[in-house]
Amino acid sequence: QKEVEQNSGPLSVPEGAIASLNCTYSDRGSQSFFWYRQYSGKSPELIMFIYSNGDKEDGRFTAQLNKASQYVSLLIRDSQPSDSATYLCAPISGTSYDKVIFGPGTSLSVIP
C-alpha cells in the first residue's frame, strides 16, 4: 500500500461547480496535513493546513479530515479556471515529525 493515495485524475469540473479532491494515507500516526497546489511548471504552494477532525474553511476552500478513516479531502467551491492545477495532499509523518510525505497529486481542470 502506498503511503499517500490520491485520484490521479484528471478531474474536470465546469466553472462554478464544486471540485472534490480526495486523499487517503496509511500512517495512522499522522496528525497534521497540508494541501499544496502546483501549477504546471511551477513549484508547490501551500493552500490549506488541517490537524483537527472535521472541516476547516478558508475562502472557497474547505479541508475535511477524518483520522479514524485515514481520509482527508479538499473541496473547492465556485471553481474557477485559475484553479486548474495539480493538488498535492501532504501528511506529516507520524514517526519522523519533520518529514512531509507528498501524495502523487490530483490534476484538476476547470472548464469555462
Next chain:
Amino acid sequence: GAGVSQSPSNKVTEKGKDVELRCDPISGHTALYWYRQSLGQGLEFLIYFQGNSAPDKSGLPSDRFSAERTGGSVSTLTIQRTQQEDSAVYLCASSLGTASNQPQHFGDGTRLSIL
C-alpha cells in the same frame, strides 16, 4: 531575497559528470528539504536538514547523491557520475521549524537534464 533561491535554474550536462545544486533558504528558516520531481510525477523526498544536521537521509536514491548544509543556511546537493535517470526538477524548500505546524516554502527548482 524574500523567498527560497535555487541555482542554477537549469543545468544540462553529460552523463558521468558531477553536478552541484544550490539552495539558499528563507532567512531564519532552520529546516531545509530537498525533493526530486520527475516529469508528471509527485514529489520524491530526498533529504532533510534541521540546522546543519541531517536527521533523515532515507530518500537519497544512491551513494552518488550527497548533501550538506553549512552555517545553518545554504545547502548544496551533489550528484556524482550522473545518469540519465537523474534527469528531473530538484526542488528545495525551507520552513521555520518542525514540519508539524510549519508550511514549507519552495524555491523555483533546478531543472537537471542529463544527456
